[in-house]
Amino acid sequence: MRFQTPLTACLFSISFVSAASLNSRQTVEVETKSLDELHQLALAEGGDLIVKAGGDERNRRDGLIKAFKDRFPGINLNLTVDLSKYHDSVIDRNLNTTGKAGADIAQLQTLHDFVRWKQEGQLLAYKPAGWEQIPDNIKDVDGAYVGTNYIAFSNIFATAKTSKEEAPTEFLDYLDPKWKGKIVSTYPNDDDAVLFQFYKIVQAHGWEAIQNFIAQDVQWVRGTATPATLIGLNNTRAVTFSASAGSWDGSTGFFKQLPKDDFSLVALWAQRTAILKTAEHPAAAKLFLNWLLSKEQQTSSGGWSVRDDVPPQAGVKPLTEFATGQMDPTAFEKFMLDRPLVERFKLQFEQLLGTAQGVSPLDDGL
Template identity: 40%
Template structure:
């Protein structure tokens, strides 16, 4: 009888649904909307970012589409949101229902811990395979891209800085803005790729360029847009006359912003509504920055090795190496200075 006991337990687990595989959602958006309203019509999301208003367009698009949902969006650095969630779970005071962060390693950890609900929204099968958990614990809903930029209208007749090596030229001294590489992991990764190609002599030269550093990945782009700097490092592209440098021999970074539903979410129906809407053809073609779906468009960053879409998640998992890189850059550029750009949000924002 003892021999058959494990089999009995196994079949009991299967029967109870413990080992059941999440299937893709079959309900329509309108049905999910009705479920969310019946649940109470509330949704709280923690999103990684640099300023309180950075996700206003996402917030507004969701509210316009689903006006009966009271949608609270809280933006803070991902490295604060993740430990905030861990602390809330430990103290049984969880606030958010959905979380979207740059700290990709948190999602693999949370998935193993059972912190994330296994759920596959409609359209999950259309997401590029490397941008989703096979069990549905998380997925990417958009893709962000960092490189460096320059204002082509402010070159003063000088040759444009078309490679990272050009950034060390003396004519650009005092004309470069950058987020701290020892403060943001995506900016850090970008700097590490430049170091691996150009060596530490490049960093030494950059440390002598009188770079204007500040917190928040929005900073460098805003400084270039405002005319305070000619070059911005560790930021996204813009429209003419702002030129983005990445590809064609220069490495850059594109990553899928991961999102998941917390298992202990107070509003799971509203969370499921958000997940289905976020990867819907409607949102993927009109709301998000870059689609994660393989059936929309053809110019996908995962097809460009220089975008480092496979390298970045691996980099984020190796926290010991990440910390080593951060501290080394601190030796060259100094410690991070200034207040956090989103402000101080405390332990339970969004209540």
């Protein structure tokens, strides 16, 4: 029997968010200052900036940190990477105990937190330059938060272990006996984006297919960077779909490719970013947000840009050219807003797989 979405709960969540947006609507002008002007304001403010960024490898944002510091000398960017579900807990605890978030910017996977924080009045209403180029479905109407980069989990394989022609692209491909003992997957009960993939797989193929997948001697791990790391090692593991690493041309040694038909494998969303209302360095926070969304930064980010006026990476099909429902960033957002569904489904996998085993992926040495 397939797991069904409680439609009334989902509609309630969507209606509640829409009502909240309408009730709190305010006029916020789009930023007109240049990056250089914002840089000077940030320096005059003191030059410090604290960012809490979601991720599961400490060095995941090293390239972004270097690019920002090179572009804006004198700005002391303190960017901490941790699992989004832990960053939001710390921010909430700080707000409850001190009245301050302890950060200037939050950039997290937990989309529901931004909706809640807006309702609680914890986010600064601000619209960075280029606001009109960002699709309405990944930004808040009042400027409380905005998607700054797309993330997509789907098929990845190690090019040293299999070919593009042989690698699995549809979920049922992973059930082929030849992939037994060669699959790595993040625990779906440890990461909501991976849980969303498995939720869609159950909807498309039922629980029996999940049982057959588990029987493939899957290596279950914590963290969504871990699977790509493991398939790159000298072992039998070769494929995964619970990660976003790799490149579309295989130049990194990891080739990523979307399904041909079965888009239940895909989790796509725009990582939300917001300036906390209690930010102690608001000028630096505005500089960082404007830089993230600038054409210069979006052009260099690869894959899909969140700006309509920046084309996707060469060889990558625009999101607007996919069939309806295949690459819809709002689907994950609706899933995340339905917390009772998320928690029930998480427990389904905890019952099947046990609790997620292992230390934090930030400390696993991979």
